[in-house]
Amino acid sequence: MNDFVAQLSKTIAPENEASLLEVLISARGYDLEAIMTDLETFISLDYVSSFDFGGFEANLKDAEKLRSMIRHAIIREYRTIDTERTIKVYQPLFDTIFTHLDG
Numbered sequence: 447m448n449d450f451v452a453q454l455s456k457t458i459a460p461e462n463e464a465s466l467l468e469v470l471i472s473a474r475g476y477d478l479e480a481i482m483t484d485l486e487t488f489i490s491l492d493y494v495s496s497f498d499f500g501g502f503e504a505n506l507k508d509a510e511k512l513r514s515m516i517r518h519a520i521i522r523e524y525r526t527i528d529t530e531r532t533i534k535v536y537q538p539l540f541d542t543i544f545t546h547l548d549g
Contacts, residue, residue, distance in 0.1 A: 447476060447477070447478045447479075448476040450478065450519075450520075450523060451471065451476040451477075451478050451481070452476060454467070454516065454519055455467055455468065455471060457519070458512070458515060460511070462504060462505075462508040463508055463511055463512040463515060465502050465504070466499075466502075466504045466508050466509065466512050467481070467512060469499045469502060469504075470484055470485070478516075481516075482513070482516065485509050485512060485513045485516075486513070488504075488506070488509040489506065489509050489510055489513065492506075494506070497509075
C-alpha cells in the first residue's frame with residue numbers, strides 16, 4: 447500500500463484534496479487504512495463544518511471528495527486480477543485441499 451498511497455499523493459489534483467491528503471500522510475504515513483479511517487471520522491462529524499490543520503483548512507466536502515477519489519483510485523488499481531499469479535499463489539493450497547478429499 448505504501449507505493450499506492452505515494453502514487454496517489456502525486457495524482458490528486460484539486461488543491462484542497464491534495465493538501466488534505468498530504469496532512470493525513472504526514473500524520474499517518476502511507477497507511478491507507480488509517481487515512482481512510484480519519485476521513486470517515488471527519489465526515490461523520492456532521493456538527494463540524496471545517497477542520498483547521500495548522501495553516502490549512504478543509505471542509506466536509508473536501509473530505510468527502512478525497513474519500514471518493516481514493517475509492518475510485520483503489521478500484522482502478524485493483525480491479526483486474528493477474529490470472530497466472532493467482533494460480534501460482536493458490537495452486538499449492540488447492541492441491542493440499544484436494545489430497546484430503548475423496549474423489
